[in-house]
Amino acid sequence: MKKKLITIFAILLFPLTVAAGGGGVALDPVNINLNDKESLQKGARTFVNYCLSCHSAGYMRYNRMGQDLGISEELVAENLLFAAEKTGDLMKAVMPAADAKKWFGTAPPDLTLTARSRGPKWIYTYMRSFYRDESAPSGWNNKVFAHVAMPHVLYEWQGEQRPIIEKDSHGVEHITGFEIAKAGTMTEKEYNEAMRDLTNFMVYLAEPAKLVRYKIGLYVILFLIIFMVAAYMLKKEYWKDVH
Amino acid sequence: MQKVFDAMLGWVDARFPLIKTWEEHLSKYYAPKNFNFWYYFGSLALLVLVIQIVSGIFLTMHYKPDTQLAFASVEYIMRDVPWGWLMRYLHSTGASFFFITVYLHMLRGIMYGSYRGPRELLWLIGMAIFIALMAEAFMGYLLPWGNMSYWGAQVIISLFSAIPFGIGDILSEWIRGDFVVSDATLNRFFAFHVIAVPLALCGLVFVHIVALHKVGSNNPDGIEIKKNKGPDGLPVDGIPFHPYYTVKDIVGVAGFLIIFAAVIFFAPELGGWFLEHDNFTPANILQTPPEIVPLWYFTPYYSLLRATTEEMVTKGLLPLTIVMTILTVISVRNVLAKMAAVGIGSVVVVCLFIFEAKLWGVILMGLGVGLFAFLPWLDMSPVKSIRYKGWMFKTALIIFCIDFLVLGWLGTQPASGPNVILAQIGTILYLLFFFLMPWYTTFDKTKPVPERVTQ
Numbered sequence: 001m002k003k004k005l006i007t008i009f010a011i012l013l014f015p016l017t018v019a020a021g022g023g024g025v026a027l028d029p030v031n032i033n034l035n036d037k038e039s040l041q042k043g044a045r046t047f048v049n050y051c052l053s054c055h056s057a058g059y060m061r062y063n064r065m066g067q068d069l070g071i072s073e074e075l076v077a078e079n080l081l082f083a084a085e086k087t088g089d090l091m092k093a094v095m096p097a098a099d100a101k102k103w104f105g106t107a108p109p110d111l112t113l114t115a116r117s118r119g120p121k122w123i124y125t126y127m128r129s130f131y132r133d134e135s136a137p138s139g140w141n142n143k144v145f146a147h148v149a150m151p152h153v154l155y156e157w158q159g160e161q162r163p164i165i166e167k168d169s170h171g172v173e174h175i176t177g178f179e180i181a182k183a184g185t186m187t188e189k190e191y192n193e194a195m196r197d198l199t200n201f202m203v204y205l206a207e208p209a210k211l212v213r214y215k216i217g218l219y220v221i222l223f224l225i226i227f228m229v230a231a232y233m234l235k236k237e238y239w240k241d242v243h
Numbered sequence: 244m245q246k247v248f249d250a251m252l253g254w255v256d257a258r259f260p261l262i263k264t265w266e267e268h269l270s271k272y273y274a275p276k277n278f279n280f281w282y283y284f285g286s287l288a289l290l291v292l293v294i295q296i297v298s299g300i301f302l303t304m305h306y307k308p309d310t311q312l313a314f315a316s317v318e319y320i321m322r323d324v325p326w327g328w329l330m331r332y333l334h335s336t337g338a339s340f341f342f343i344t345v346y347l348h349m350l351r352g353i354m355y356g357s358y359r360g361p362r363e364l365l366w367l368i369g370m371a372i373f374i375a376l377m378a379e380a381f382m383g384y385l386l387p388w389g390n391m392s393y394w395g396a397q398v399i400i401s402l403f404s405a406i407p408f409g410i411g412d413i414l415s416e417w418i419r420g421d422f423v424v425s426d427a428t429l430n431r432f433f434a435f436h437v438i439a440v441p442l443a444l445c446g447l448v449f450v451h452i453v454a455l456h457k458v459g460s461n462n463p464d465g466i467e468i469k470k471n472k473g474p475d476g477l478p479v480d481g482i483p484f485h486p487y488y489t490v491k492d493i494v495g496v497a498g499f500l501i502i503f504a505a506v507i508f509f510a511p512e513l514g515g516w517f518l519e520h521d522n523f524t525p526a527n528i529l530q531t532p533p534e535i536v537p538l539w540y541f542t543p544y545y546s547l548l549r550a551t552t553e554e555m556v557t558k559g560l561l562p563l564t565i566v567m568t569i570l571t572v573i574s575v576r577n578v579l580a581k582m583a584a585v586g587i588g589s590v591v592v593v594c595l596f597i598f599e600a601k602l603w604g605v606i607l608m609g610l611g612v613g614l615f616a617f618l619p620w621l622d623m624s625p626v627k628s629i630r631y632k633g634w635m636f637k638t639a640l641i642i643f644c645i646d647f648l649v650l651g652w653l654g655t656q657p658a659s660g661p662n663v664i665l666a667q668i669g670t671i672l673y674l675l676f677f678f679l680m681p682w683y684t685t686f687d688k689t690k691p692v693p694e695r696v697t698q
C-alpha cells in the first residue's frame with residue numbers, strides 16, 4: 001500500500017519537475033538557504049555595489065532589505081544607498097534607463113523578480129558563464145544567454161574565461177566548459193561562493209515573504225492537524241447512532 | 244439569558260422565516276446516510292468560494308487596474324502590505340483549488356449518475372456555475388499584468404475572430420474595447436472579475452442549493468431515498484443534514500485546509516503550475532513568452548483547440564461525423580429522427596468543407612466544455628451509479644479521465660512532433676466518450692440495484 005502511494009505520488013510529481021526545467025543549456029545546481037543571514041548580507045553588498053549601477057530592483061525598498069537582513073538603518077544609509085536619498089526609497093538604477101539603452105542597445109531589465117522568472121539555477125549559471133568574445137559589441141558573450149548585451153561586470157573577480165568547444169555527432173558546436181585565460185582576484189572557489197551569495201540574495205529579493213512563510217506554515221499545519229483530530233472525534237461521537 | 248435569546252429569536256421569527264429555513268435546509272433536511280469521500284467536494288467548493296471572495300476583497304484594496312501600475316501594485320501587495328503575500332497566495336492557490344474541487348465534484352456526479360432525473364436542472368445550473376467560474380479565472384489572470392497574463396488574453400480573445408462573416412473581428416474588438424489587449428481591456432476585466440461574475444456566481448450557487456434541496460441528494464448507490472419512507476414519513480435511509488453532515492463536512496474542511504495550507508506556505512508557485520514563471524515579468528507587447536500556455540485548468544480545452552489542424556478536420560472530424568450519422572440512422576426507430584440525423588450530419592459535413600480549421604478548433608474547445616451539459620440525456624443506462632453499471636461504462640470513464648489528464652498535460656507542452664498526433668487521438672477519444680454514450684450505456688450489462696443504500 002505504502003509503495004503504491006509513493007508510486008502514485010511520484011507519477012503526480014513527475015510533470016512538476018519537468019515543467020520547471022526547460023531551456024537548452026544544462027544549469028548548475030546552487031545551494032539556496034535563506035536562513036544563512038551572512039550569505040544574504042554578502043549577496044546584498046555585491047548586488048547593491050555592482051548591479052544597481054545599471055539594473056533596478058524597483059519593487060524593493062532599502063529599509064525593508066535592511067530590516068530583513070539585520071542591517072541597521074544607519075549602515076544602509078551610509079554604505080548601500082547609491083541611487084536613492086531616503087532608506088524608504090525603492091531600489092532604482094543609478095544609470096537612467098534611456099542612457100543604458102543607448103549604450104547597450106537594450107535597457108537592463110529590472111532584477112527584483114528574476115529569481116522567480118528565470119530561477120536561481122539560471123542566475124547562478126549565468127553569472128559564472130561569461131566569456132571573451134571579440135566579435136560581440138561589449139567583448140563578452142554568455143553560455144546561457146547568447147549575444148547578451150551585458151558586459152561581464154565582475155570580470156575583475158573572476159578573471160577572463162575562454163570556452164572549451166566540442167562538436168557533437170551532428171556537427172553542432174557546444175560549450176562544454178571553461179578555462180581561465182587571465183586570472184582574477186578571486187579563486188574559482190571564492191568566485192563560486194560569491195555568486196552563490198548573490199543568487200541567494202536575489203532569491204530573497206524576489207520574494208521577501210519566503211523568510212517567514214515556511215515557519216508560519218509549519219504552525220498553521222500543526223494547528224490544522226490538531227483541529228482535524230478534534231473534528232474527527234466529534235464526528236465519531238455524533239455518528240455513533242447511525243447504522 | 245436564555246429568555247432574552249428566545250425573545251429575540253421570536254421577534255425575528257415573527258418577521259422572517261428563520262426557524263423554518265433552518266429546519267428545511269439543515270436540521271430537518273434529510274440526506275442519504277451513505278455519503279462517501281466524493282461528497283465532500285460540494286461543501287469544499289463553497290468554502291473556496293468564500294476564501295476567494297474574502298481574499299479578493301483585501302487584494303482589491305491595494306490593487307490598481309491600470310496597465311502602468313498593475314504589475315507594481317501586485318508586488319506592493321507582496322512586499323509592503325502586511326500579510327499581503329498571504330492574501331495573494333490564498334487567492335492564487337484558491338483559484339487552482341476551485342477547479343480541483345469542481346472537477347472532482349463533477350466527476351462524482353458522473354460516477355454516481357447525479358445528473359440523471361430528477362436532477363437534470365441541478366446539473367445544468369452546475370454547468371452555468373462552471374462556465375462562470377472559467378470566465379472568472381480567465382479575467383482574473385489578466386489582472387497582475389504579467390507577460391503571460393497579457394499574451395494568454397491576447398491569444399484567447401483573438402480566437403473569437405475565427406468566427407466567420409466578419410462577426411468574429413467585431414466581437415473580439417468589442418470584448419477588448421480596443422484593437423489589442425490594453426488598458427481598456429484591463430479595466431473592464433477588473434470590473435467583471437471583482438463584481439459582475441462573482442455576483443452571478445453567488446446567485447447561481449444559491450439556486451444550485453435550492454434546486455438540490457428540492458430534489459434531494461443522490462448518493463453512491465444512486466437510489467432515491469425518498470421512495471423508501473418510514474411510518475414517520477421520513478426517509479429510512481436519510482439522516483438530518485445538521486448535525487450529522489455539518490460535523491462530517493468539518494472533518495473534510497480540515498483535511499482540505501491542510502493540503503491547501505501546504506501549497507500556500509511551502510509551494511505557492513507549485514513549480515510553475517499555479518503561478519507561471521513567465522508571469523513574473525511585466526507584460527511586454529514586444530516580447531512573446533517562449534510558449535504561451537494557459538493555467539492548467541484550461542489546458543485540456545486548449546489541447547482540443549490546438550489539435551484541430553486542417554488534417555484533423557479531413558481525416559478525423561469528417562469520418563467521425565459520417566460514422567456518427569450512420570450509427571444514429573441505424574439505431575433510431577422513428578423515421579423523422581432518421582431524417583433529422585441525415586440532415587444534421589450532411590450540414591456538418593458541408594460545413595467541414597466550407598469553414599477553416601481554426602473555426603473548428605474553437606468549436607471543439609467549446610464542445611469540450613459544453614458537452615458535459617448533455618450528459619443527463621446521453622446516459623441511457625437503467626441504473627444511475629457506477630457501482631451497478633457494467634464494464635463498458637467503467638472502461639469509458641477511466642479512458643476519459645486519463646484522456647482528460649493527458650490532454651491537460653499536452654496543453655502545457657509545445658504543439659509539435661508526436662504531441663500533435665497524440666492530442667488528435669486524445670481529441671477523438673474525448674468526443675467519443677460523449678457521442679457513443681447512448682450506445683455503450685444501452686448495451687452495457689448492469690447489476691441489480693438493491694432496495695436500500697449500502698454502507
Ligand code: HEM
Nearest residue numbers: 282284285286288289352357366369370372373460461462
Ligand atoms: C461554485 C461551484 C459549486 C458549488 C459551491 C457547489 C455546491 C454544491 C453543494 C454544497 C452540493 C451538495 C453537496 C454535495 O453533493 O457534494 C452540490 C451538489 C451537486 N452539484 Fe454542485 N457546486 C458547484 C459546482 C457544480 C458544478 C460545476 C456541477 C456540474 C456541472 C455541479 C453539480 C452538482 C450536482 C449534480 C449535485 C448533486 C450531487 C448528488 O446529489 O449526488 N455543481 N453542489
